[in-house]
Amino acid sequence: MKYIQGQNRNQTCLFPLSLDDAIDPENEVRLIDLFVYSLKLDEFGFKVAFVENGRPAYHPADLLKLYMYGYLNKVRSSRDLEKECKRNIEVMWLLNSLKPDHNTISNFRRDNPKAIKKVFRETVRIAKHFNLIGGTLLAGDSTKFRAQNSKKNNFNQKKIDRHIEYIEKKLNEYNQFLSESDGDNKKQAEQEIEKHNKRKAEYKKIEKQLKETGQAQVSTSDPDSRQMIIRNNITEVAYNVQTTVDAKNNIPIDYKVTNHNDSKAMGNMLQRAKSILHTNDFTALYDKGYHTGSEFDMAERLGVDVMVAIPGKPLSSQAPDPAYNVENFIYNEKDNTYTCSQGHTLTTNGTWHKSASGSIFQQYKTARCKGCPVREKCTKAKKNGKIVQRRQHAANIEANRQRIENDPATYKKRQAIVEHPYGTIKRQWGFSYIMTKKYLHRASADVGFMMTAYNLRRLINMVGLKQFKGYLEMGLSLLFRILSLKDLNRGFLKCSYFIIRIPGSILQTVVNRLYLSQILNLCGGF
Numbered sequence: 241m242k243y244i245q246g247q248n249r250n251q252t253c254l255f256p257l258s259l260d261d262a263i264d265p266e267n268e269v270r271l272i273d274l275f276v277y278s279l280k281l282d283e284f285g286f287k288v289a290f291v292e293n294g295r296p297a298y299h300p301a302d303l304l305k306l307y308m309y310g311y312l313n314k315v316r317s318s319r320d321l322e323k324e325c326k327r328n329i330e331v332m333w334l335l336n337s338l339k340p341d342h343n344t345i346s347n348f349r350r351d352n353p354k355a356i357k358k359v360f361r362e363t364v365r366i367a368k369h370f371n372l373i374g375g376t377l378l379a380g381d382s383t384k385f386r387a388q389n390s391k392k393n394n395f396n397q398k399k400i401d402r403h404i405e406y407i408e409k410k411l412n413e414y415n416q417f418l419s420e421s422d423g424d425n426k427k428q429a430e431q432e433i434e435k436h437n438k439r440k441a442e443y444k445k446i447e448k449q450l451k452e453t454g455q456a457q458v459s460t461s462d463p464d465s466r467q468m469i470i471r472n473n474i475t476e477v478a479y480n481v482q483t484t485v486d487a488k489n490n491i492p493i494d495y496k497v498t499n500h501n502d503s504k505a506m507g508n509m510l511q512r513a514k515s516i517l518h519t520n521d522f523t524a525l526y527d528k529g530y531h532t533g534s535e536f537d538m539a540e541r542l543g544v545d546v547m548v549a550i551p552g553k554p555l556s557s558q559a560p561d562p563a564y565n566v567e568n569f570i571y572n573e574k575d576n577t578y579t580c581s582q583g584h585t586l587t588t589n590g591t592w593h594k595s596a597s598g599s600i601f602q603q604y605k606t607a608r609c610k611g612c613p614v615r616e617k618c619t620k621a622k623k624n625g626k627i628v629q630r631r632q633h634a635a636n637i638e639a640n641r642q643r644i645e646n647d648p649a650t651y652k653k654r655q656a657i658v659e660h661p662y663g664t665i666k667r668q669w670g671f672s673y674i675m676t677k678k679y680l681h682r683a684s685a686d687v688g689f690m691m692t693a694y695n696l697r698r699l700i701n702m703v704g705l706k707q708f709k710g711y712l713e714m715g716l717s718l719l720f721r722i723l724s725l726k727d728l729n730r731g732f733l734k735c736s737y738f739i740i741r742i743p744g745s746i747l748q749t750v751v752n753r754l755y756l757s758q759i760l761n762l763c764g765g766f
Contacts, residue, residue, distance in 0.1 A: 259333045268705060269309060269330045274712040275696070276305045279362060285355035298340050303348040304359070305334050311693035316675045316686070318346035349689070353681045356688035363695035364493050364516065369711070370703050374488030375517045377650070379525040379657035380509050381485075382502050383666065384478040385687070386673035387465030394467045394477045396457040400447050407440045464680040466499045479674055479683050483661065483691075484513050484524075487653060490660035491698055493517070495691050497684040502529035506546070507538030520544050525654035531640075533599065533633030540636055547643050547651045559626075561617035566628050573635075577604070578628050580618070584608040586628055593629075604628040664697075665690050 263269060279301075282288045286300035309331060310321045322342040324331045349356075367373050414429045414436070421429065449458055459465045459477055467477050482505050484494040494512050498505065506526055514520050520543040528549035539546045559565050563581065570579040578586040586604035594600050609615060609625025619626035631637065644651050666672045671690050676682035699708055 262329055263333045266705060268700060269334050271705060271709050272305055272308050273334055274709055276301050278712050278715050284358040286352060298344060302335050302338055307689055309334055311689045314669050318342040321345050349685045350682050353685035356685050360688050360692040363692055366699060367491050372489045372491055372702060373486045376522050377487035378513060378522055379485050379487060379654045381527060381658040382480050382482045383662045384468055384470050384476060384480055386476050386478050387462045388674060388677040389459045389462040389465045389477045391477055393460045394457060395446050397450060400443050403443050404440060407436050410436055462678050464499050481687055482509055484509055485658045485661060487657045489702060490657055491695060492661050492691055495687060497680055497687050499680060503532045506530040506535040510539055510542055510544050514542055525651055533631050533637055536636035536640055537633045548640055550641055559618050560620060564618040582612060582614060600632040601629045604630060661694055665694055
């Protein structure tokens with residue numbers, strides 16, 4: 241039977257194939273090379289100047305290209321990227337056959353979270369250039385990425401008390417055993433006592449840390465990570481990543497890695513979005529986790545319209561008959577009073593109260609409750625009658641409710657907008673956890689590469705590889721002209737050409753074109 245036959249591995253070639261010939265002209269690895277060369281790495285904060293003494297360092301452009309290739313191809317581990325440098329022909333071409341070790345690769349990501357954020361900002365700028373960002377409708381949300389910290393290495397006071405109680409119980413048992421035994425059994429019991437005392441000392445140390453810092457919990461492997469609810473009652477030790485996504489093409493324009501929930505996040509993300517878009521003329525959509533009065537107040541001060549899902553009212557706050565719920569009462573803003581369904585006026589003494597959750601409110605009530613014929617339908621309270629609580633930012637909350645009721649179709653777009661990046665990054669690419677260990681700023685670098693890779697993928701898919709490359713090449717061509725070529729003499733121009741013309745570089749075509757045009761100018765044309 242006939243089969244397709246491969247080439248002999250030991251066969252030599254008369255005309256050897258170069259690395260550049262092995263890479264297809266339309267391969268996206270060429271675009272990665274162009275993209276990184278188009279960045280002003282020193283202005284972004286990457287360290288490009290090194291001392292002359294000692295072993296030379298790797299240029300940040302090479303390591304950045306390696307990471308961009310890795311994240312676009314679902315490879316994040318520094319050890320896996322090290323392997324790719326030795327076996328992947330595309331990476332060999334991209335790095336000019338450099339082979340950095342995993343420590344060098346890992347340290348680059350660890351040390352440059354702010355610079356990586358600026359690379360992400362550059363993808364947003366390019367998306368704006370191609371008119372892919374509308375800037376009129378945004379959606380915000382958060383997603384949890386598991387940290388490099390197990391649940392058993394996360395502690396709160398309740399968990400510490402439970403462990404110490406168990407240890408105390410075991411110590412009492414061993415002490416009782418010691419008083420009744422001798423010989424080898426006694427020695428084994430003493431060893432167990434010593435082991436439990438060490439564990440007790442560790443828990444006491446963590447307890448001291450909790451009290452000194454005032455934190456609700458402590459993680460021992462990744463100190464900045466926190467145990468959070470992922471969905472329903474399922475919890476994980478994780479980081480909470482806030483994102484702002486533009487509605488036009490589902491492109492993220494901002495991200496922020498945090499270790500707290502969503503209730504106080506909206507105002508800050510809106511402020512950042514306003515700075516990025518250079519306008520406040522947009523509408524932002526959020527889910528009910530962001531429904532906080534103080535955040536509505538900040539949105540109003542920023543001049544931004546927000547539409548936040550209205551959380552359901554708990555049963556404890558509802559009247560026995562829904563017709564007598566507070567939302568059916570009429571608020572008189574001028575007199576600062578409520579009028580109930582029976583026409584009675586509820587007043588306040590003006591005192592502001594603070595709940596355990598931190599919300600500030602006033603209480604409204606009336607003496608007419610005691611003799612009201614529908615009291616049993618209106619309130620479950622048997623002594624004081626119905627008490628209405630009005631929060632400090634109730635006017636902002638009411639304005640949000642009216643916006644949603646007036647335009648429900650717009651709010652329904654929220655999930656389709658903001659979940660698109662999460663679906664791609666977490667489900668399609670498998671990036672459901674933070675790769676880096678210890679501290680929030682390192683986690684931010686990992687998330688920064690995820691978001692940058694996502695935006696690049698969107699740009700490639702929507703603009704097209706050829707047009708995207710053409711844009712980057714045009715920018716590089718302009719950069720070369722601005723730098724020095726117009727003022728160089730013929731001899732120095734030739735020298736510069738051969739210095740810049742690194743074998744296998746994507747800049748070679750650009751430099752060839754520039755070199756020819758400058759020679760023609762210097763020689764007066766043909």
